[in-house]
Amino acid sequence: MEPSVPPEDRGGGERREGRPPEWEQERLAEIDRLRSENVEPYARSFFGRTPLGKIAEDYAYLETDQKAEGSHCRIAGRVMSRREHGKACFLTLRDGWDDLQVYGNIDTLGETGFSRFKSSNVGDIIGCEGHVFRTRRGELTVFAESSIILTKSLRPLPEKWHGLQDRETRYRQRYVDLIANPEVARQLCGRGRLVAGMRRYLENQGFVEVETPVLQPLPGGALARPFITHHNALDTDLYLRIAPELYLKRLLVGGFDRVFEIGKNFRNEGISLVHNPEFTMMELYWAYVDYNAIMELVESMVPVLAEEVTGSTRIEAAGEEIELEAPWPRRTIDSLLEEHLGLSLAGMRAEPQTAKTLLRGRGIDVENRDTFAMLVDKALKHAVWPSIVQPMFVIDYPLELSPLAKSSPNDPLIVERFQAVIAGKEICNAFSELNDPVDQRRRFEDQARNRAAGDEEAHVLDEDFLRALEYGMPPAGGLGVGVDRLAMLLLGVDSIRDVILFPQLRPEQ
RNA sequence: GCGCCCGUAGCUUAGUUGGUAGAGCAGGGGACUCUUAAUCCCAAGGUCGAAGGUUCGAAUCCUUCCGGGCGCACCA
Known part of the structure; x- marks a missing residue:
C-alpha cells in the first residue's frame, strides 16, 4: 500500500530528500489501512477520561486478583510498552507522568477490536473504556471493554530500558526527553x-x-x-x-x-x-x-x-x-578579603601591582590590564566564594x-x-x-x-x-x-x- | 576564543596491534488468553558525523570541517 502522503510533499524535519525510513512507511501504510476501515487515526477528542494517577489513587485498596465493582471508567495515554500473549495483550499507558496497565483480550474486544488494540505501537496514544482490577501478579490494571486509537505515532520512541541518553538529542528534542x-x-x-x-x-x-x-x-x-x-x-x-x-x-x-x-x-x-x-x-x-x-x-x-x-x-x-x-x-567584602587574602579594598585600589602578585601567588589568573574592579571580582570569585557554603x-x-x-x-x-x-x-x-x-x-x-x-x-x-x-x-x-x-x-x-x-x-x- | 574528550541502525551499545560491522530494545512476520525489561521462532534494518590523505586494505592511523560534552577564559 502507498503511503498517504508522498515523501516529496512533506515539508520540514531533518529529512527532505529520499524515502522516509522503513518504520515510518510502515506506519503511514497502517494509517491508510485504518482510514480505509473508517477508523480515524487522529481523533478529535476523548471526553470524560479519568487521569491515570487518579485511578491509581482511588483503587490502591484493591486486592490481588480482585475486580472493583462499579469502576467503569475511560482512560487515555501514550503506549509505553506492550506485552502480547496471543489472544490477550497488556499495554502500559502513560498520561503526563503516571503509568497504568491496560489489559485487553479477544473475548471482550472482539476480533477486530482486539487486533487493533494489540497492534498499537509503542508511542501511539489510545483511549480505553473498561473496569479496574488487580492482576494475579498484583498490578493495578484497567480491563478494556473497548479501545480506540487517538493519535498514531510515526516515530519509534527511545529504548525503554536505557531511555534517551544522548545529551544533544535530549536538549534539541526535549519532547522526546520528557517522554x-x-x-x-x-x-x-x-x-x-x-x-x-x-x-x-x-x-x-x-x-x-x-x-x-x-x-x-x-x-x-x-x-x-x-x-x-x-x-x-x-x-x-x-x-x-x-x-x-x-x-x-x-x-x-x-x-x-x-x-x-x-x-x-x-x-x-x-x-x-x-x-x-x-x-x-x-x-x-x-x-x-x-x-x-x-x-x-x-x-x-x-x-x-x-x-x-x-x-x-x-x-x-x-x-x-x-x-x-x-x-x-552579613559580612563586608573588605573583611572577607582581609580574612582570606590579607588584602583590603583600599590597599588593592592604591597598589594594584602588589595585589596582582599576591593573587597570582594563590594561583588566580590575573592579567596586567585587569582593572581594580576586575581584580576584586576575581579575588572574590576564586578565593572567597568557594569557602562560603x-x-x-x-x-x-x-x-x-x-x-x-x-x-x-x-x-x-x-x-x-x-x-x-x-x-x-x-x-x-x-x-x-x-x-x-x-x-x-x-x-x-x-x-x-x-x-x-x-x-x-x-x-x-x-x-x-x-x-x-x-x-x-x-x-x-x-x-x-x-x-x-x-x-x-x-x-x-x-x-x-x-x-x-x-x-x-x-x-x- | 583556547584546551581535552566524544560522534557506529530510530534508541542503548560491542568492535583486540588496520583485514571491510555484532548485539539488545523498538519496528515487520509467526506462536502464545494474567504479562510486566514477558517469552520463543523468522526476516529486515548501517555511506561507522562529513570531506580529503596514508595504506594492497581504514569504523580503527593523519588532516580539515560539522555537531556535542567537559574544563579554562569571558560573563552577575
Whole structure:
C-alpha cells in the first residue's frame, strides 16, 4: 500500500530528500489501512477520561486478583510498552507522568477490536473504556471493554530500558526527553513551583507585578553585551534587554512603591553550565527602604520558596546540608578579603601591582590590564566564594563595580550593595538604589569613558532615565534574582540546561 | 576564543596491534488468553558525523570541517 502522503510533499524535519525510513512507511501504510476501515487515526477528542494517577489513587485498596465493582471508567495515554500473549495483550499507558496497565483480550474486544488494540505501537496514544482490577501478579490494571486509537505515532520512541541518553538529542528534542525521562519533567515542575511561589510571596508582601519592555532603544541596567535587532517600520535598531532595572526605576518615579517583574533577560555572552543567553530574572524595587530591608526580604523569602519546591528549608549542595532559615550572617567584602587574602579594598585600589602578585601567588589568573574592579571580582570569585557554603550576605561593594548603586554614608568609594552567596554561588544581587541624578550622570560618564576605552560591557548613558531621576525617585532598595540559578540550587542540579526546557544550542545543520 | 574528550541502525551499545560491522530494545512476520525489561521462532534494518590523505586494505592511523560534552577564559 502507498503511503498517504508522498515523501516529496512533506515539508520540514531533518529529512527532505529520499524515502522516509522503513518504520515510518510502515506506519503511514497502517494509517491508510485504518482510514480505509473508517477508523480515524487522529481523533478529535476523548471526553470524560479519568487521569491515570487518579485511578491509581482511588483503587490502591484493591486486592490481588480482585475486580472493583462499579469502576467503569475511560482512560487515555501514550503506549509505553506492550506485552502480547496471543489472544490477550497488556499495554502500559502513560498520561503526563503516571503509568497504568491496560489489559485487553479477544473475548471482550472482539476480533477486530482486539487486533487493533494489540497492534498499537509503542508511542501511539489510545483511549480505553473498561473496569479496574488487580492482576494475579498484583498490578493495578484497567480491563478494556473497548479501545480506540487517538493519535498514531510515526516515530519509534527511545529504548525503554536505557531511555534517551544522548545529551544533544535530549536538549534539541526535549519532547522526546520528557517522554523517555519523566524525572526531567518533575524537575522542571519544581522550577514552575519556584516561580509561582515567588510570585505569591511578593504579592502577599504588597508588590505589584508589571511588565516592562524587552525591546529597548538603549540596553541598560547591567554590565553585559546585548543582542541587537531591528525594527523595520521605525527603521531603528533595538536591543533585547539585559535587565529591566531602568524601566522599573522609572516606575518608582511614577509612583509605584513596590513593583516586581519576572521575565527573560538576554545577554550576548558565552554559554556554560551556568549561562544561557536568555535567562529568567526576578527584579523588584521597594520605595522608602534601603538594602537592609531587601536583605530581610531575601532571607525570609528563600526558605519559603525552598519549602515550596522541596518540602524543606534544608537543601543538599556542595556535599553539605545547608540550612536556609533566616537570619543569614552579613559580612563586608573588605573583611572577607582581609580574612582570606590579607588584602583590603583600599590597599588593592592604591597598589594594584602588589595585589596582582599576591593573587597570582594563590594561583588566580590575573592579567596586567585587569582593572581594580576586575581584580576584586576575581579575588572574590576564586578565593572567597568557594569557602562560603551556608547562606551569607556579602555586602558593601567597591563603587567601580556598581554604577547604579548608592554610596555608603561612611565611604564614598563603597556602595550599599549585597549579594547572597550559598554553596559558593551568588543567588541574587541588590542595592540601595542611586537616586541622585547628578551623581548618576557622573557615573554614566565614567562608564562612557570605559566604553570608549574598549569595554563593551560598560553601561551606556541613558538620557531619558536621567530625566526621570531629575523628577525625583524616592529612596529605594532593589533586588535581582537569577531564577534559573536559584532553581538549580534548590533542585540540586549542576547544569542550567536541566532547569531550562529548551536551552540554547547551535542551530541544527 | 583556547584546551581535552566524544560522534557506529530510530534508541542503548560491542568492535583486540588496520583485514571491510555484532548485539539488545523498538519496528515487520509467526506462536502464545494474567504479562510486566514477558517469552520463543523468522526476516529486515548501517555511506561507522562529513570531506580529503596514508595504506594492497581504514569504523580503527593523519588532516580539515560539522555537531556535542567537559574544563579554562569571558560573563552577575
